[in-house]
Amino acid sequence: MSYQPLLLNFDEAAQLRQSLNTKTLLGKALTRDIAQTDEYMTSVGIEVPGHGEGGGYEHNRHKQNYIHMDLAGRLFLITQDDKYRNYIVDMLSAYATVYPTLESNVSRDSNPPGKLFHQTLNENMWMLYASCAYSCIYHTLDESQKRHIEDNLLKQMIDMFVVTYAHDFDIIHNHGLWAVAAVGICGYAINDQASVDKALYGLKLDKVSGGFLAQLDQLFSPDGYYMEGPYYHRFSLRPIYLFAEAIERRQPEIGIYQFNDSVIKTTSYAVMSTAFPDGTLPALNDSSKTISINDEGVIMATSVCYHRYEQNDTLLSMANHQQDVWVHISGLTLSNAVNDTKDIKPFSWGSLFVTDGPEGEKGGVGILRHRDAKNDDTMALIWFGQHGSDHQYHSALDHGHYDGLHLSVFNRGQEVLHDYGFGRWVNVEPKFGGRYIPENKSYCKQTVAHNTVTVDQKTQNNFDTARAESKFGQKHFFKADDSSLQGMSGRISGYYDGTDMQRSIIIAELAEFEKPLVIDVYRITADKPHQYDLPVHYSGQIIRTDFDYQTESTIKPLGADNGYQHLWNVGSGNVSGSSLLSWLHGNSYYSLVSSATPDSKVIFARTGANDPDFNLRSEPAFILRQSGQNHVFASVLETHGYFNESIEASVGARGLVSKVEVVGHNDSATVINISTTSGNGYTIAISNLSGDALEGQHTVEFNGQTYQWQGAFAIV
Incomplete structure (x- = not known):
């Protein structure tokens, strides 16, 4: 030939x-x-x-x-x-x-x-x-x-x-x-x-x-997930597709696209399906905040998957979002399909759990998605997979972060609760040669930079790679059959000595609310009392609280190490019973209402302390600080209202959720109660049992009240 x-x-x-x-x-x-x-x-x-x-x-x-x-x-x-x-x-x-x-x-x-x-x-x-x-x-x-x-x-x-x-x-x-x-x-x-x-x-x-x-x-889990996370995963798609296309043309007898149960398709879908509704990829481990499905490798994958595997509507929606195809015969196939199709809906991969680890045995990523009548998607993600380290290759290139049960939330076209991502100025040579900045280790990889619990102001897994590599989370449950009530739950054990953690996220579509509520129940069991901090990283401006707080006239770092040294303490307030904090981001108002113990505190913070080269972005956060031994943080994120400065319009600046309280928790179950300004109340019950018992009939009693339900979680 x-x-x-x-x-x-x-x-x-x-x-x-x-x-x-x-x-x-x-x-x-x-x-x-x-x-x-x-x-x-x-x-x-x-x-x-x-x-x-x-x-x-x-x-x-x-x-x-x-x-x-x-x-x-x-x-x-x-x-x-x-x-x-x-x-x-x-x-x-x-x-x-x-x-x-x-x-x-x-x-x-x-x-x-x-x-x-x-x-x-x-x-x-x-x-x-x-x-x-x-x-x-x-x-x-x-x-x-x-x-x-x-x-x-x-x-x-x-x-x-x-x-x-x-x-x-x-x-x-x-x-x-x-x-x-x-x-x-x-x-x-x-x-x-x-x-x-x-x-x-x-x-x-x-x-x-x-x-x-x-x-x-060997690189991917059975669901196609790559341990270093979506940022490095999408980078791998380019060599995969370029070489695969060459192999298919020169040595078709290898059957590269069918190899290992079509792993090339599986791993491509694993990247695509983690994307937020605006196309950006979530920041798991070292990750850019701007990489999206418009990345060259994902564009190749979209075109080739449509051409060689299956011509499905989701890939068509992906291409319509990307507004791009690979300049290749596969791109022609996809381009023609987009051109010939009317009314292409926004892409959505739905709710899914993606396993991590070579046998799918090392936790993974849980994603819940809800689409309303206006095609607005609410997405919540929790991560509890293996440490995303490649230190077997070069120790300086350990891209893993050291914590589990991080939460990200997205709706109304924006990331609401977010991860910092990596600390790097890519190819900006005056900034440390464009390489990972020192603060990537001292802040970005630390647990306080993520939306998950720190114990005694320490980083999970002691910031030790060998220890982190020996740990991984486990799925507790994942249920998304009913779009109006979806839930997922993961567990990590021993990330702190003598401490186990379980985080359950429920997306609930309830008639009186504009958008689904994101209900977050974070349960900790420990062998002794500790200080527990739950950081919440957000964007926007504080609108109101239901507690008094004091701002600091002279700001100091929140701590000396474990990432706290990079957070300015800009204010704080004591809370008891429950706390409400609202902020404005873009055109939307958000309120986080959280349970509290009598000695609880809310700390307002901002990145930028101990940052002599101005490497870090200046971003706000608040920290829910509570103490105890066995403890539950119960929070509800409500999206509400509309703001448009250009026409001086503000509607629904106050949300409906007024109070969240933990009714009780034990090895069998956790029950919380949500109160609203309309006088309605919602009781959420979550099973803490495992195996077959998780799906069974549950009966628990707290404070003289009996609660009964079927399955992993319910509104009772």
């Missing part, structure tokens, strides 16, 4: 050519890529920079060079304009002239350096995309051009990855995934099947100790 480009053969390119200058998603993507590539080719031309600081000019120039070579390759096939072909030839030839003369760059962390970049990960990415571009022009080159580019550039890069850094090549990790994909695609591009085999089956060719098939077999 004559040589065909790796990702887009000549017949497919001719089909995509018909979308030029159209208003379809593919047509718009082509118009964008042509404008971007033409501008780069004209303004920058052929430049091969030397070494520079991490994230600096040289780094970004090398990165932009490979991005635009890749774009130019596909544009050459689609438009048949030789300017794209000539650009790639000139760029690759220039690199081939320089590459053999370059010394290794200087590593900025424990990841070994390449010749172009400070870490081999970036060098893998460069070779992968450059190889894709090379395959698009291979058929136009004479033998001397091929020899120059392959012998002085591509083969030397392969040698670096499979010989010089052989000890990293087979590591089962997202960096290893990029390495095998880069070598495999390069091998296909230069007709080097021996290198392809190493990329597919590992250096030992055993399909287990390394290689792409081992990566697909």
